[in-house]
Amino acid sequence: MGRRKAPEVNAGSMADIAFLLLIFFLVTTTIETDSGINRKLPPIDDERVDPPKIKERNIFQVLVRDDGQILVNEDQMDIADLREAAIQFLDNGGGKGSQACEYCQGARDPKSSDNPKKAVISLQNNRKTKYKSYITVQNELVAAYNQLRNREAKRLFNKEYTQMVKDFDNPDYPGNKDKLEEEIKLIKELFPQKLSEAEPK
């Protein structure tokens, strides 16, 4: 009998080992990316400048109370109605002459905002307000702006505003990005997001 060949290593358990590793990585994987509401905080001014005078009709005051109840211009409102109320306020376009707003489709109530460029939403909360109520209100207000911007973007560029922003962030977007940026800027100017947050009492 001649020398035997070295026996081959049994690779049958390879699959088991690989499965074990696979399951480990399956369990530890988190593929999803975070998402949330982006906000820019106002910078702190050192010297106290007198706040610009804003007419009362141009302010939409939202106060979130401790229990999550909402007061809009001191009247109680249901959270489900907030978005619609904010849209009506922003889109009112009650101004005349140089204050007029041609693209607004609102009621043109002289007691409500003159122009979306003048309209300010003021958001207040107490220290004991729950974070979830605050986020709910933020979400509704952002939704109001998005809805109006979508409408204008559809009218001017036949495209949703939110889609435009998504395209802009997409590195593989085939179209002209500079043009897109210009268009986004234009829409933002039509409905600027003027959301001021007072420090809580």
Next chain:
Amino acid sequence: MSKFKKKGDGDTPAISTASLPDIVFMLLFFFMVVTVMRDNSLKVENELPFADQVEKLDKKELVMYVYAGKPSERYQRQFGTEARIQLNDKFASVNDLRQFVLEERRTRREDLQNKLITALKVDKETNMGLVSDIKQELRKIDALKVNYTTRDGNVKFNQ
């Protein structure tokens, strides 16, 4: 040798599993590549609120995370049930935020340092007082871009 001869070949032959390890390895490599290990363990309760007007936060190199919420159960005896901030792996106070942000800025690439976004991962039951303190502190150090991290869903689930 004829000992092992098959009696007949009427049966269909068994499917070869020789390529199974290859398939599994392929899957394995996929998951290895996409896995992001959680680099800091949470010491606070962190159930995020729902929102649907959200933007994705996918530039990971621009984000620094600030967690806040009640300490988890096993830390409650030591730290109480009042909501706290967690930075990296430790409980922190509002005053530590400045140091944290400066530290984070130093570790990032120079051209990105002004574009950093602070992702606020705040538990939905937290009082706004703490959140306001965080925001005030962030304003002081000029870290103005914030992202209220939420879960995607209808706000009705927040109630």
